[in-house]
Amino acid sequence: MSSGPAASARQLDFDSCYRAVQSRDARFDGQFFVAVRTTGIYCRPSCPAITPKPHNVSFVLTAAVAQQEGYRACRRCLPDAVPGSPRWNVNSDLASRAMRLIEDGLVDRTGVNGLAGQLGYSPRQLNRVLGDQIGVGPLALARAYRATTARMLIQCTDMSMSDIAFAAGFASIRQFNDTVREVFAQTPTELRTKGTPRGAGQTGATVTLKLAVRQPFSPPWLHWFLAAHAVTGIESWDGHTYRRSLDLPHGPAIVGLQIDTDHVRAELDLQDMRDLGVAVNRVRKLLDLDADVAAANDVLQRDPALSTLVEAMPGIRAPGSVDPTELLLRTMIGQQISLPAARTHAAKLVAALGAPLPNPDGDITHLFPTAAAIAERGHEVLTGPTARTTAIVDVSRAIAEERLPMHAGLPPDELRARLIAQRGIGAWTADYVVMRLLGDPDILLNTDLVLRKSAADLEIDLSDTSRWSPWRSYASMHLWRSAVARVVPALAAAPAVPITLRTRKKVS
Structure with missing residues (x-):
């Protein structure tokens, strides 16, 4: 086993990391790992074991580094079950x-x-x-x-x-x-022997997991966001559980999510179990579970104009996406129309062009249409202004022909420039897609009319927001929430106690 620090340790401040370990600060779980030379194990910073001596530890950015150096995972703190790194x-x-x-x-x-x-x-x-x-x-x-x-x-x-x-x-x-x-x-x-097996096979299997959440975490914003954007055929919200279809590498799946204050319960119905890791990753991205909201709060609360908003909902999230093409095309469909109208147009597209699920479950019946399907038949289904319909079909064709790459590995500036270059995509759409697809925490949606009105009502100047960087996406969410809270009482403030959510199916 290597006794020297890994290359990644150069990016970590030893004293700051060790203080986090001494205080067992769970905010840093997943942001780095503690490799203990005397025991040969690696832990999360909040591990309840006795704190090792400074000269016996090194700090690494990923579990993979610790494993490469011969350390094994701690059985007590399960370091691979922590939230992912926001880095x-x-x-x-x-x-x-x-x-x-x-x-x-x-x-x-x-x-x-x-x-x-x-x-x-x-x-x-x-x-x-x-x-x-x-x-x-x-x-x-x-x-x-x-x-x-x-x-x-x-x-x-x-x-x-x-x-x-x-x-x-x-x-x-x-x-x-x-x-x-x-x-x-x-x-x-x-x-x-340490798990709780339940009936499942490789085909048509259902797996239920508790997904770790980085604190603080305020579910009401996600409840509203997911419900307000749910498209019939691929998504549903019954007041307790959000469900949707997923187009995964080895086949379709359906996921049900119950979002509580300290975890997310995910029930995954998979066609192929090889897709479990991918499905979990995409759910985590959708709900922004790995965000370092505590760091964002530290910055945003320094601005008196935002401090009240942060205090009202300290664990707000900037929702991500489970599919880049779906995100872009739905955003284009929703340009300059209301949320209900956008849902109606998208649902019509899903019913006409979406692939039917081999095993539909209630109101989850389809996948979102592929770019190729919309490029070929979108003009037959889409309604509204001709310019918008043509733009959606043209962008779908560009994606299908791989002239417009859409994936999470693109640099933000490059993705934004590629989007802006497409006819029918403006600054708001490009910024919104960059924020959600890449999980970019520093996008201020300052061209959004609702956000601008919210800022004006609160006497917040949006002309210079560098003081909020690199967390302007979360400032955007706070301003949006403030506006929506006027008509949705549940968004007025974070709940004082955990929300108890019923399960959709009995889990043994």
Whole structure:
């Protein structure tokens, strides 16, 4: 086991990290990991074990670095079950953009060459940059995510170990067994005894998970946002559970989400269990569960004009997206019309051009149409101004023909410029898509009429908002919430006690 700090430790301040460990500060869980030389384990900063001596620890940015150096995951604090790092959204460098795609399983699907191609670099350049900035290459990072997926399948299903091995992305049973033993210091069978298996197979399986949430967290804004934008056929909200279809790499899925103050309960109905890790990652992005809202609050509360808004809802989130094409086309459909009208137009498109689910569940019956389907038949279905309809079809064709790349590995400035260059896409649409697709925390939607009116009512000057950087996306959410709260009482302030939500299905 290496005794020296990993390359990634150069980006971490030792004293600040150690103070977080001493105070067991859960805000830093997932933002870095603690490697303890005397025990050979790595932990989350909030681990309840006795705090190790400073000379016995090093700090790393990812679990993959700790694993590469021979450390095993702590059995007590389960460091792979923490919220993800917000670092990859705050930064837009190559390493951060690569991490967003690796988290979405791109290396397992296309290899390092595919990842490098998406990012516009050679595999050699990509390996060098990730090694310098994070401490390990893309294969080691993908292996760490594969291990986490394996643990979830082992502990949350009764699938056979051989099925789990291939569903988690391992090339062989031996590789699966070796990785589980190396990472968790237990055999797969021993690891299963710590879980609560429920009936599930590789085909048509249902897995229920509790997703960790970085605090503070205020569910009411997400409740309203998801409900207000829900499109019939692909989404539903019954006052307790948000459900939607997902178009995943190996087949469609349906997810049900119950959003509480300290966790999110996710029920995933998957056609193929290889998609579990990808589905979890996309849900986390949609709900912005990994955001460092505490850091955002520290900055925004310094402005007296925003402090009252932050106090009213300190855990607000900037919702992300589960599909880049869907996000862009739905945003274009909704330009200059009301939310109900946008939902109606989108639902009509889904019913006419969306692929029917092989196993529909109640009112979740379709996937959102592909760009190719809209490019071919959008003119037959879309209604409204000819200029808008033509723009949507043209953009769909550009995506289908790969002239307009849409993925989370793009630099924000490049994505915005590509969008603006398309006819029918203005500044607001481009900024909104960049914010949600890339999880960019520093987008001020200052051309939004509702946001501008909210700011005017609060006597907030939007001409210079550099004081809010790099958290202007969250300032945008606070201003939006303030406006919507006038007609939605639940958004007036964060609840004082946790919300109890009923489950859709009984879970054994």
